[in-house]
Amino acid sequence: MKKAQVDYSLYLVTDSTEAILGSRNLADVVEQALRGGVTIVQYRDKTSDTADLISTAKALHARCKAHDIPLLINDRVDVALAVDCEGVHLGQDDMSIASARAILGPDKIIGATVSSVDEAKVAVERGADYLGIGTLYATNTKKNTKDIIGINGVREILDYLGSQQDEASKGVKTVCIGGINASNIQLITYLLSPPSTPYPLSGVAIVSAIIAAPDVLSSTRTLKSLITAPPPFAPYSTSPGPSWRAEGVEEMRFLVDAIPRHITAVHSSHSLSHNMTNLVVQNFAANIALALGASPIMSNNGLEAADLARLHGGLVINMGTATPDALHNHRLAIAAYNAAGGPIVLDPVGAGATSARREALAFLLASGYFDVIKGNEREISAVARASGFTVEDTSQQRGVDSGTALLTLAQKATTVSRLARRLRNIILLTGPVDVISDGAHTYTVANGHAYLGLVTGTGCTLGTTLSAYLAAERQSGAGYALFAAIAGLVHFEVAAEDAARRVDVQGPGTFVPAFIDEVWKRGRDVVEGRAEWVGERV
Ligand code: 3NM
Ligand code: MG
Numbered sequence: 001m002k003k004a005q006v007d008y009s010l011y012l013v014t015d016s017t018e019a020i021l022g023s024r025n026l027a028d029v030v031e032q033a034l035r036g037g038v039t040i041v042q043y044r045d046k047t048s049d050t051a052d053l054i055s056t057a058k059a060l061h062a063r064c065k066a067h068d069i070p071l072l073i074n075d076r077v078d079v080a081l082a083v084d085c086e087g088v089h090l091g092q093d094d095m096s097i098a099s100a101r102a103i104l105g106p107d108k109i110i111g112a113t114v115s116s117v118d119e120a121k122v123a124v125e126r127g128a129d130y131l132g133i134g135t136l137y138a139t140n141t142k143k144n145t146k147d148i149i150g151i152n153g154v155r156e157i158l159d160y161l162g163s164q165q166d167e168a169s170k171g172v173k174t175v176c177i178g179g180i181n182a183s184n185i186q187l188i189t190y191l192l193s194p195p196s197t198p199y200p201l202s203g204v205a206i207v208s209a210i211i212a213a214p215d216v217l218s219s220t221r222t223l224k225s226l227i228t229a230p231p232p233f234a235p236y237s238t239s240p241g242p243s244w245r246a247e248g249v250e251e252m253r254f255l256v257d258a259i260p261r262h263i264t265a266v267h268s269s270h271s272l273s274h275n276m277t278n279l280v281v282q283n284f285a286a287n288i289a290l291a292l293g294a295s296p297i298m299s300n301n302g303l304e305a306a307d308l309a310r311l312h313g314g315l316v317i318n319m320g321t322a323t324p325d326a327l328h329n330h331r332l333a334i335a336a337y338n339a340a341g342g343p344i345v346l347d348p349v350g351a352g353a354t355s356a357r358r359e360a361l362a363f364l365l366a367s368g369y370f371d372v373i374k375g376n377e378r379e380i381s382a383v384a385r386a387s388g389f390t391v392e393d394t395s396q397q398r399g400v401d402s403g404t405a406l407l408t409l410a411q412k413a414t415t416v417s418r419l420a421r422r423l424r425n426i427i428l429l430t431g432p433v434d435v436i437s438d439g440a441h442t443y444t445v446a447n448g449h450a451y452l453g454l455v456t457g458t459g460c461t462l463g464t465t466l467s468a469y470l471a472a473e474r475q476s477g478a479g480y481a482l483f484a485a486i487a488g489l490v491h492f493e494v495a496a497e498d499a500a501r502r503v504d505v506q507g508p509g510t511f512v513p514a515f516i517d518e519v520w521k522r523g524r525d526v527v528e529g530r531a532e533w534v535g536e537r538v
């Protein structure tokens with residue numbers, strides 16, 4: 001097999017310890033993994049004597065050859081030579097890449113463990129064929145790992161490779177390792193693919209999720225199908241479609257014309273909005289959902305999320321009460337909706353205000369895919385920071401109010417579109433002028449009213465609105481999620497304007513019931529075909 005043709009997509013690293021392999025025979029376990037579809041195998045054994053290493057490596061090599069799969073040896077260049085397998089994997093404390101290359105020659109595969117851009121740079125310069133990037137997530141399999149670098153750390157290295165022009169950097173393969181299993185493998189591969197990073201990951205490396213599995217064959221098959229199939233949470237369409245005209249007024253016209261269709265979709269599907277939200281807004285959010293023509297479920301119990309996710313609704317995760325218990329329930333619900341393909345809106349309330357909230361945000365971002373993340377300037381800045389961007393820290397935020405705006409509109413547009421591209425989702429930054437983007441297209445929406453900022457929970461009800469619109473769009477199939485989100489946003493904000501203008505509205509108190517009425521009327525008028533949508537307001 002030629003080195004250049006090696007498939008790194010499902011990379012098995014073995015472990016012979018009692019805790020992982022148990023009393024099973026390693027060659028038999030690897031055989032099951034090969035049948036299940038691993039594409040490359042690394043024999044990693046830190047304790048056996050050299051004679052045992054060589055005899056096990058021989059047995060593994062025979063099995064691998066039968067499946068036409070390359071075998072690498074961790075650390076031990078001498079063992080690789082003795083069995084004449086396809087190469088080695090070297091840690092930072094192992095033999096240098098240059099020495100290994102001198103011994104093994106140009107045709108053997110040499111991989112290197114790296115956990116930083118500097119280490120990656122050196123490994124590539126010295127001729128590594130692939131980089132094992134880690135540690136992605138904390139793992140019981142290897143306790144003495146140097147750094148847990150997370151998705152952001154892996155992406156930093158991929159971004160670096162993407163920025164290099166030399167042939168070695170452009171050709172090096174990449175796998176990440178640490179804590180990868182069936183529950184996170186799709187999110188990891190989705191978030192480490194273009195356009196999130198310019199340099200795609202070649203594969204994922206796994207130890208315990210295969211070797212320690214009770215049924216190695218079926219666990220490997222599951223992992224294989226998870227990396228082969230598109231993830232259920234991936235947006236159906238990330239382009240407005242062939243009738244889209246690229247620029248200017250027509251673009252806006254097209255969008256405004258699409259709004260009534262989305263409103264009608266919410267009414268005809270009675271889309272479910274499942275809210276995991278804080279006590280302050282439960283009642284308000286449920287009433288807004290009903291006024292939209294959607295169907296609210298206020299349930300903070302993660303245990304029922306799997307059943308609810310089957311009802312084709314949307315989920316809102318509101319970080320207002322980010323207690324450990326709430327986060328546990330959120331994670332269950334996120335997994336359930338991601339698996340069912342139901343849209344999730346994240347409302348990172350007060351993100352960045354306290355270290356507990358920063359941790360909660362990082363936890364949620366690692367828990368799954370969010371179709372939309374909406375927040376004010378400080379919250380979106382906190383999300384950007386948690387996603388590896390350098391954003392000036394303006395987090396001296398009190399309570400969960402919007403704080404003072406620091407970014408210009410142009411800066412907001414840049415932040416929002418870059419973040420949306422990185423997270424491959426929709427980012428909405430709310431304010432007097434809202435900025436919304438899916439990374440490909442960015443819009444500003446200048447509707448709304450100052451009363452929205454004087455009533456608690458309006459932001460949360462906007463999350464509810466977006467979840468209903470996204471769910472309706474998903475159910476109807478071929479739509480464009482960004483337009484559905486904008487339709488929900490415009491419905492919500494135009495209703496606020498109309499409510500504020502009413503003679504019976506004197507201030508924030510009288511605004512609330514009028515707002516619910518106007519949300520309801522707008523939807524009803526559209527459904528009955530009497531609406532006039534005014535393009536200029538968008
Ligand atoms: N190398 P699991 S982490 C062998 O960070 C290894 O370089 C790591 O095991 C690194 O898939 C690791 O069971 C163990 O989490 C990964
Ligand atoms: Mg080593």
